[in-house]
Amino acid sequence: MASSIRIRAKASGAETTVKALITHPMETGQRKDKKTGNKIPAHYIEEVKCDHNGKTVVTAQWGPAVSKNPYLSFKFTGAKAGDTLTLSWVDNTGKTDTETTKVG
Amino acid sequence: MQRRTFLKGSLAGSTVAVAVSAGLLSPRSVLAAWPKGAFEAKSMQDALSGLYGNASTTPSGDISIKAPDIAENGAVVPVSVSSKLGGISEIAIMAEKNGQPLAANFKLSANAQGFVSTRIKMGKTSDVIAVVKTNSGTFSARKNVKVTIGGCGG
Numbered sequence: 001m002a003s004s005i006r007i008r009a010k011a012s013g014a015e016t017t018v019k020a021l022i023t024h025p026m027e028t029g030q031r032k033d034k035k036t037g038n039k040i041p042a043h044y045i046e047e048v049k050c051d052h053n054g055k056t057v058v059t060a061q062w063g064p065a066v067s068k069n070p071y072l073s074f075k076f077t078g079a080k081a082g083d084t085l086t087l088s089w090v091d092n093t094g095k096t097d098t099e100t101t102k103v104g
Numbered sequence: 105m106q107r108r109t110f111l112k113g114s115l116a117g118s119t120v121a122v123a124v125s126a127g128l129l130s131p132r133s134v135l136a137a138w139p140k141g142a143f144e145a146k147s148m149q150d151a152l153s154g155l156y157g158n159a160s161t162t163p164s165g166d167i168s169i170k171a172p173d174i175a176e177n178g179a180v181v182p183v184s185v186s187s188k189l190g191g192i193s194e195i196a197i198m199a200e201k202n203g204q205p206l207a208a209n210f211k212l213s214a215n216a217q218g219f220v221s222t223r224i225k226m227g228k229t230s231d232v233i234a235v236v237k238t239n240s241g242t243f244s245a246r247k248n249v250k251v252t253i254g255g256c257g258g
Contacts (some may be wrong), residue, residue, distance in 0.1 A: 015217065028225070030203075046138045057213050058220075063143035065199065065207035065225045067180045073221035074210070 005099035009085045016079040016103055018050065020072045020087055028064035044092055048072060051086045052079055052103075079103050143206050148198055148233065151206040155196060156237055164189065164243035169234050171249050175226065178251040183232055184221035191239035192218045200246075201230035226251050 007020040022045065029042025048060040057076045079085070081103055088098035142154030149159040170184040185195055195218070196209040207224040218236070226232075231246040 055213070057216050059211040060220075060222075061138055061143075061209040061211070063204060063206055063208065065202055065204065067223040067225055071182075071221070071223050073184075073219075074212075075217035075219045076213075076215050077217065078215045 003099045004097045005087055005089070007085065007087050007099055007101045009079070009101055009103045011079055011081050011103050014077050015075050016052075016077070017075050018073065018085065018087075020048075020050075022048070022070050022072070022089060022097075024069060024089075024091065026064065026066055026068045026070060030064075042092060045070065045089045046092050048087065048089045050074075051088075052076065053083050054086075139209070142209070144204060145206065146204065148200060148205045151198065151204075152196075152235065152242075155206065155209055156194070156235075156242055158242065161235055161242045161244035164236070164245060167234050167236050167243060167245035169232055169245055169247040170221075171232050171247055173248075174250045174252065176252050178226040178228070178253055180223050181226050181232075181249060181251070182221070182223050183234075185219070185234040185236070187218035187234075187236050187243075189218060189236055189238050189243060192216075192236055193239065194237040195220050196235040196237075197222065197224060198233045198235065199224060199226045199230050199249075200233055202227050205233075 004023040009016055009018045024045055025043055027040050027043040031040045033040055042064060044064045045062050049056060050058045058074050083103040084100055085103055086100045090096045139155055142151045145151035145154050153159040166189050167187040175181045183197055192212055194211050197207045198205040199207055208222055210220045229250045231248050233244055233246045235244045
């Protein structure tokens with residue numbers, strides 16, 4: 001299966017901008033299935049962690065109020081082109097995914 | 105001998121107290137757990153105290169929130185928070201009138217810049233509040249976003 005994460009990191013001067021898109025339904029647990037009337041169980045990402053060369057730069061803690069297929073962007077200093085950047089997420093059902101990219 | 109034991113004990117005790125007050129040993133960072141209580145809180149105050157252990161924030165002009173004035177679709181509201189404040193450790197994004205106001209909290213390491221951007225859901229027109237935790241206190245800023253179609257019912 002293709003990775004659920006698309007990540008791009010761009011260094012410009014001292015600053016590196018990271019942009020990431022994750023494919024995830026982000027169900028709140030409050031929506032109802034229109035056909036059956038049953039509630040759709042909550043399914044959302046709880047934590048996203050981004051490591052630069054093995055050192056955590058940003059940890060995002062999310063609730064169900066983050067939009068479907070979440071987007072995330074942040075900036076940090078101290079990276080240079082070619083460094084590895086790893087982004088991983090864990091959702092409330094224990095599912096997880098990881099993607100690694102190089103700073104460009 | 106007894107005096108020595110007493111001194112040692114009090115010294116060790118105060119070191120722990122200092123570490124706790126500096127936030128180094130807060131239960132949250134030790135467990136590194138997802139702050140369930142804060143995300144399930146129904147009010148901003150409860151969410152803040154669940155997250156940072158303190159509900160009071162100081163309004164600050166050094167935090168800027170980039171969000172649309174009118175969001176046509178409440179299911180996807182882009183929100184960017186940037187701040188020039190020094191020593192930022194965490195940035196939280198909340199939508200005041202959501203059933204559960206806390207949308208996201210970002211823990212930033214020392215080399216991360218005071219900038220985060222994401223997309224959140226908003227149930228109705230409300231203020232978006234950015235809370236920035238620094239080593240010199242907790243600051244906040246707000247911006248009103250009008251929502252024409254709510255994003256929580258689906």
